[in-house]
Amino acid sequence: MNNLTDKTFCLVTRSGIEMWLTPEEADLVKGIMRSGTGRAVEVDGELINLTDVVAVLTAQRADEYHKLKRGLWLCKYDEWHTKNQTCECAEARRYENHI
């Protein structure tokens, strides 16, 4: 089994299935998708239908995607807030600047 820390790309399918890929696996998937030479790819013994793949995300983008899916939102101050939380970053920044 691959070390999980090697899996730095997140493949997302239309139905919401996610698979973590190594950079090599991500390159393989992206290469096949770009060239259009295949309709499916096998990763870790699982077969992925490439016509169902919505995105291959970096770990950072995947993290943002997961937060958005959980209902979190990113304010203009680059802070994540929960769905019902009001952004008070402006007040917080103003306070910090006056210390």
Ligand SMILES: [Zn+2]
């Ligand atoms: Zn905020």
